Amino acid sequence: MKKILVLLPLLFAAVAVEAKNYIVSTPNTSLVITADEGKPLYFRYYGTKASSDDVFSSHRSMKYQAYRSFGTRCDAPYACLVKHADGDNATNLVVRNVESREDDTTTGLVVTLEDTAHPLTVRLHYVAYKDCDVMKFHADYVNNGKKPVVLQKYMSAVLPVKSQECWLLHLNGDHGNECNENIEPLGEGIKIISSRDGGRNSVGSNAAFMLGTDGKIEETEGNVIGGVLSWTGNTYIEFINTRQNGDPILILAGINPEASDYTLDGGKTLETPEMVFSYSTSGKGQVSRNLHYWARHHHVLDGTSMRHVLLNSWEGVHFDVSQEGMNEMMKDFSALGGEMFVMDDGWFGGKYPRNDGTTSLGDWCVAKDKLPEGVDGLIRFATDKNLKFGIWIEPEMVNTKSELYEKHPDWVLRHESFDPTYGRGKTQLLLDLTNPKVQDFVFGVVDNLMKSYPEIAYIKWDHNMSMLNASSLYLPKSKQSNLYVDYHLALKSILERVRAAYPDLIIQLCSAGGFRLNYGYMPYFQEVWTSDQTDALHRLYIQWGALDFYPSNILAAHVCSPRNKYTQREIPVKFRFDVASMCRLGMEMVPAQLTDAEKAYATRAIAEYKRLRGTIQQGDLYKLVSPYEGNRDYASLMYVDGDKSHAVLFAYRTILFRHMPDKIIKLQGLDPERKYLIREVCPEVEGKPLPIDGKVVSGRFLMEEGIVLKDLNKAYSRTQPFNDIREMNDYKSFVLELIAQ
């Protein structure tokens, strides 16, 4: 329940008496602004929790305009640019009002700014969580006039930062190569992290960053600000480090303004997306943990529920779906201890059967020739095998070879006067979600499936095409440049309908792998397909990067076939399981391809994952050895329960060199005063655990002196039996469980 409190300015003794300073705080951080009626809003401070004296004596304190509009000091970076109804493009925003707000989990301020020249209001929201060091900023634009105005830049957040030496961490990548962690000095000039795909906003860059405000970003020390933009459409985060006029470094974040002039009708409001910040004085690891906690407890749908171990059919059979094939996978996966089966692409199509990427999207009816007993038959079989059942859809899309397109050629995004550019299969197009009839159709895809097969427990919602044709046949000409925003407002309303009707349905968000990894989606989805890259070695780097900002329980990670389809690498089953078990474990192969020894291993690994998933999915993450650093030869991380009674540690050697030095792994997050029993989880050969297995060691010792897993850098000799799971020398991994005594 939101309550609006009376205006409560905190008058700090240390500043001029007429200045009204407002502070919002999380348990360990504070934000201070100065708001005087009729004057611009000023940003004063964001950092470690502060009293009034602290703030104004801090080297980080400043008086910098908190949300500048184009029109007053036109050479300076601005957050707001509006073309008013009379054509004027100058805006002068001044403070009219400040409200304090509070609900069960947050406190905050809403600052109302008004343009002194035109009927425009901008409301800035500053929200602080009570139980974690996370704040959220966003802005509402209200057109109080009768005629439309055009918003040309309408940022969610402005964060000025004072820093002598600033470093930036950001994630970059491509299909099958998402979330590469980059850490670099933030040099002078302007750096922009943005997306302009239209439909998928993690193509290339992820809308997330960390900023080391006092030098290089370290895992366990130093002052670090983290930021993630929670938006489903095109994103924009700009770092302005020009030091012009001695200005601080400025972070502007919000909807990407490129080709997105937004016509806002008279009397209407546009809420910009939330920009989420976290601050820590003890390194990037704490920023990650803050964001993970916030995500699980306040943002992601069902963020604290346990995730199932599932088998997805895609890499096993691709489009070659058949009843026998699905049944065989279900039978074998059930025997391994799996909990859910997901039938991927290839199950649907009427007049046009879906045998490759060229046809059928839009025709969401069962291909009877492939599945004579239909989805019912598969669900019966799954239930009999004690598995839940899930199914793949790509509901925002159509192929031109489909009955849907034949009926509604005007439902697609395209320009009316020239040929569209096609996506996958050279026939794929995006549906125009701004059209209410299309919205009903897309909602109906889920609704019809769920009405026909109420036992469906899981849907994989895919989105495999860029918005190559950003023109709408539905929107009027004057609002074509609203499309990049309106598409996503429409998607949000569809997702809200889906969630109102089916609150418990698990829905995985997929977009050619991880192209939609963004918190904007997560109030509607429980998890994300992290990447189509399932090669465990490459996946380790992708998951490592994603974990900087996103918690393990939303990152789906599947064990691939013995030979990976992208890299053609064969990686031992233990390494594959140990990488996938770091997040939400699943499999993506035909289990019958496994040898008996591998099946036995998989059975043990799944059972152990189920036993340990409380800690892996909900524990605090501590990164111990980064695969991006040094010789990139080792990686290690651990999850620790909130009460520090239980932890799970993963350690990987990614490459073998002769005479590799022993790797010392210093643990983190344990209770220094307690002793921990160490157990190896799922040793390679049953009954032959590491020498460290069974030892009881104090938390202090494990954190200060660390452990050396000598076997991590051992090479196996060819005298090992052929087909032994240890035969591949480049890959070696261990999982340890630590149980407080």
Ligand code: GLA
């Ligand atoms: C995308 C997804 C895959 C799979 C295919 C199906 O590429 O990322 O996991 O679902 O689509 O066509």
